[in-house]
Amino acid sequence: LITLEQVVKEYRDNGVPVRALDGIDLTIEPGEFTVVAGPSGSGKSTLLNLIGGLDQPTRGRVSVAGMDTSVLSNIELSRMRLYKIGFVFQAYNLIPVLTAYENAEYILMLQGTPAQKRRERIMSLLSTVGLKGLENRFPRELSGGQQQRVAIARAIASEPQLVLADEPTANVDSKTSASLLDLMMELNRDKGVTFLFSTHDPAVMERARRIIRLRDGRIVPDGDGPGD
Amino acid sequence: LITLEQVVKEYRDNGVPVRALDGIDLTIEPGEFTVVAGPSGSGKSTLLNLIGGLDQPTRGRVSVAGMDTSVLSNIELSRMRLYKIGFVFQAYNLIPVLTAYENAEYILMLQGTPAQKRRERIMSLLSTVGLKGLENRFPRELSGGQQQRVAIARAIASEPQLVLADEPTANVDSKTSASLLDLMMELNRDKGVTFLFSTHDPAVMERARRIIRLRDGRIVPDGDGPGD
Ligand SMILES: Nc1ncnc2c1ncn2[C@@H]1O[C@H](COP(=O)(O)OP(=O)(O)OP(=O)(O)O)[C@@H](O)[C@H]1O
Numbered sequence A, B: 001l002i003t004l005e006q007v008v009k010e011y012r013d014n015g016v017p018v019r020a021l022d023g024i025d026l027t028i029e030p031g032e033f034t035v036v037a038g039p040s041g042s043g044k045s046t047l048l049n050l051i052g053g054l055d056q057p058t059r060g061r062v063s064v065a066g067m068d069t070s071v072l073s074n075i076e077l078s079r080m081r082l083y084k085i086g087f088v089f090q091a092y093n094l095i096p097v098l099t100a101y102e103n104a105e106y107i108l109m110l111q112g113t114p115a116q117k118r119r120e121r122i123m124s125l126l127s128t129v130g131l132k133g134l135e136n137r138f139p140r141e142l143s144g145g146q147q148q149r150v151a152i153a154r155a156i157a158s159e160p161q162l163v164l165a166d167e168p169t170a171n172v173d174s175k176t177s178a179s180l181l182d183l184m185m186e187l188n189r190d191k192g193v194t195f196l197f198s199t200h201d202p203a204v205m206e207r208a209r210r211i212i213r214l215r216d217g218r219i220v221p222d223g224d225g226p227g228d
């Protein structure tokens, strides 16, 4: 489903090149439930952003569902993201002027799902993530962990082929994160949705069937050195 | 240092009252290293915002360093925050147009600390929190956990009487959070800085000398029911 070949991502910091990713080779098969773990600043968000087509590699190739992201136009990239990928951002990226319900249904609406079907799906999903009764709140009227759950609901509502979740449990308590992970494992098992998480949370790592360790922009071979 | 008497905080949700805090009685002594724990939505951020004078209670009294926050003018409240309280926000609240260095020195600058002394203190502190070399980056050029550490450096730079830290380790790996907690415990021990954390992180709860459990806006008596 996902292939990275010798991927490098460099940023410029006042002219000095910074290697956020330093030669990544990686393959993710359909149906995986995989975690990318590593210290703060090791390149997890950068990796997920490249796979999600939100950014382009400096060198190397990123292919998702057989498509090389660097040869796609912006329109084709946003179609790929809309129909194939659900993204949970580290900072949630909710739209402030839309309610929790409107944020969660946003992707289904863009996909043209009929209003009645959208409503059933979103109301049930918001209830499942513990936000029943909070549907008409704006993001600024929700706690940090409540906003995070709206972002998760939005990403999984359309049951995409691939969900990229950047630190999805950072701001929720252990009971809530256990039920969120149950929900995602169910989607993975019953609908074959592929999940790629970035996390520091041991509870997420415990449930992963595969852990990819990142350090200073490189993958650490398994069993090599202390994990996080 | 801090006293709350029968504090209630109500928000209006489309006209319906929502009780974020439902009758809180609490005393925090100088020098405490205390955690407020509880599920997502239980009222932790609301509690810290009231103690920090960033919001007013609907009913009841909040006193910090002997001053009742509801009788202070806005100018007196911001003086209290500037000289007595360091705040680490759940969403960091860094100023996007200032670099990491400028964000971290902001409070010391407002307090009128001489430039040379400020520079020494901030450069050493940013290095201690693992951000050496990143001082001239803007927030958008930093990872989530790097931004969080700039916010922590800003809050502790002036060694305030009280530090309110809302989920300060949510976006950092366990090694980094251990070193941040060591730094804060040192400040608590050597300079008598009082720390009040809100957290879901077991590593923070382990180091707390006191845990206050919050559920649905009320304090759960110790030893009563399952903790988080
Ligand atoms: N402006 C607001 N209007 C309406 N309700 C609000 C507002 N701000 C917060 N709330 C509600 O008050 C309750 C407590 O919120 P608070 O942010 O204090 O929780 P929290 O314990 O910090 O949660 P988290 O761990 O998810 O950050 C939540 O149910 C939230 O939805």
Ligand SMILES: Nc1ncnc2c1ncn2[C@@H]1O[C@H](COP(=O)(O)OP(=O)(O)OP(=O)(O)O)[C@@H](O)[C@H]1O
Residues within 6 Å of the ligand: A011, A012, A013, A018, A019, A020, A038, A039, A040, A041, A042, A043, A044, A045, A046, A047, A090, B140, B141, B142, B143, B144, B145, B146, B171, B172, B173
């Ligand atoms: N726009 C940018 N300009 C310069 N450097 C950047 C930029 N964005 C990210 N970086 C750097 O690239 C490195 C990797 O960042 P990334 O956000 O991928 O890390 P991360 O593993 O997600 O960290 P965290 O766990 O703290 O979220 C970091 O050192 C960061 O400072």
Ligand SMILES: [Mg+2]
Residues within 6 Å of the ligand: A044, A045, A046, A090, A166, B143, B144, B145
């Ligand atoms: Mg990140």
Ligand SMILES: [Mg+2]
Residues within 6 Å of the ligand: A143, A144, A145, B044, B045, B046, B090, B166
């Ligand atoms: Mg909170």
